[in-house]
Amino acid sequence: MMKQGFAAVRQVLLLASSHQKPSDVSTPVSKVVTQVQNFRESNRTSVLFNHLSAVSESVGALGWITAPKPGPYVKEMTDAAMFYTNRVLKDYKDKDKTHTEWVKAYLSIWTEMQNYIKKHHTTGLAWSKTGPVASASSAPPATSGGCPPPPPPGPPPPALDLSTGGGGDSGADNRNALFASINKGADITKGLKHVSDDQKTHKNPNLRGVGGPVRSGPKPFSPAPKAAAPAQALPPVLELDGKKWKVENHENAQNLMISDTELKQVVYAFKCNKSTLQVKGKINSITLDNCKKMGLVFDDVVGIVEVINCRDLKIQVIGKVPTISINKTDGCHVYLSKDSLSCEIISAKSSEMNVLVPNKDGEFTEMPVPEQFKTIWDGHKLVTTATEIAG
Secondary structure, three states: OHHHHHHHHHHHHHHHHHOEOOOOOOOOHHHHHHHHHHHHHOOOOOOOHHHHHHHHHHHHHHHHHHOOOHHHHHHHHHHHHHHHHHHHHHHOOOOOHHHHHHHHHHHHHHHHHHHHHHHHOOOOOOOOOOOOEOOHHHOOOOOOOOOOOOOOOOOOOOOOOOOOOOOOHHHHHHHHHHHHHHOOHHHHHOOOOOOOHHHOOOOOHHHOOOOOOOOOOOOOOOOOOOOOOOOOOOOOEEEEEOOEEEEEOOEOOOOEEEOOOOOOOEEEEEOOEOOEEEEEEEEOEEEEEOOEEEEEEEEEEOOEEEEEOOEEEEEEEOOOOOEEEEEOOEEEEEEOOHHHOOOEEEEEOOEEEEEEEEOOOOOEEEEEOOOOEEEEEOOOOEEEEEOOOOO
């Protein structure tokens, strides 16, 4: 699928090298992006899910051919992929160098593409200033062996000859009459009939209903809206699959519990809404993905608790946890225990985050996690500090 996407971009580049920019650039790239993202979603249980996620998060970079600032756009997509490639590097460190080499090779694709864009298409895809205007029929056909070279530019259009006309003598007469009327200057309006105020519709409302309705211009075609297909409810899941506890598709389930745990096991909760999950014992890691209005209570995690694409969460630590990562999440309250006050909280692209720490009275003190930062250049490096906004 990625190969198809790059082939589609190549077709557009070949087209742009010999054609002028059309009013609308439509490419099959968006179709490839959708296919890649759907493939990732249908393989969430794969052991290579992080690899698929890295590709899925960055495949949108192929759309740089329609971006006004393609270089920064590709970099943003690459940064999104690195969130998952870092997981791959962590999981396969000192285990299998194949995965490390894959990460380097895959990220180098986007690095090289940024270099290419910077050299040839800094302010957007550079179209030819000569040749015909591109259209769907002028796109070079795709072949299994790659795209063919662009065709040579066609002959220049014949020069316009004003001395002769396509209509014979009548054409020449009409043209002479046109130039004569233009040469009149201000006198060209002397032949117009004066319209008094009582004949003007904007000053005489009685004339507005006379003469039938005024025909408006053509209206764009607007097809009848299709009825949205009802979302198919997936069955809830709470099971141990190998070393992974899968908690999926739960709605209004307040008593979800995982108790028979081992240190090597992980918990992955996906699309759970208005539910509460409690994890007993010591476990390797916990991940919450696409969950809303959910509560998580756990004893001990030796690795990391990750929150991705969630909203309105409450997380309570009973024992210890070294790291909590919050990404693309709106609304997250983290209740730390006395044994977990050294926990590192890492956040990105998130808002309304609060950490609650226990005080001497046994109550919790709530403190917001900064969302706004100030960066300055001190002469040697960038220095970033959190900013505080009153109120």
